[in-house]
Amino acid sequence: MAARIPGVELVPQSTDADGRQGIAIAFTQGSSRHEWVFDKDTYTYLGQREVLVKEEDGLKPGTVVGQTTVVERAVTDAKKELPDGKRL
Numbered sequence: 105m106a107a108r109i110p111g112v113e114l115v116p117q118s119t120d121a122d123g124r125q126g127i128a129i130a131f132t133q134g135s136s137r138h139e140w141v142f143d144k145d146t147y148t149y150l151g152q153r154e155v156l157v158k159e160e161d162g163l164k165p166g167t168v169v170g171q172t173t174v175v176e177r178a179v180t181d182a183k184k185e186l187p188d189g190k191r192l
Contacts, residue, residue: 106129111131111132112129112130112131113129113130113131114127114128114129114130115127115128115129115130115139118139118141118153119141119153120141120150120151120153120171120173121151121153121171121172121173122150122151122173122175124141124143124150124173125144126141126142126143126144126150127141127142127144128140128141128142128153129142132157135156135157135158135159135160136154136155136156136157136169137154137155137156137157138152138153138154139152139153139154139155140152141153149174150173150174151171151172151173151174152171152172153168153170153171153172154168154169154170154171155167155168155169156169
């Protein structure tokens with residue numbers, strides 16, 4: 105569905121910062137494509153990455169210039185509670 109939004113495209117093969125393969129939805133802004141990466145089977149959000157689509161500051165198109173990844177998820181019983189029972 106999200107790939108039907110004007111300006112958003114489906115990227116059939118993408119990789120998160122942890123090296124996990126997935127699919128992504130992406131949009132291009134300026135010289136970068138911003139990708140939200142999801143697991144191919146479960147559609148679980150894995151992370152995001154920013155990839156150059158045009159040369160910028162001597163960096164070539166295809167260069168990953170930013171990324172994040174989700175390495176752990178947990179449910180807690182209260183706001184500001186961490187999974188190990190500690191509080192923020």
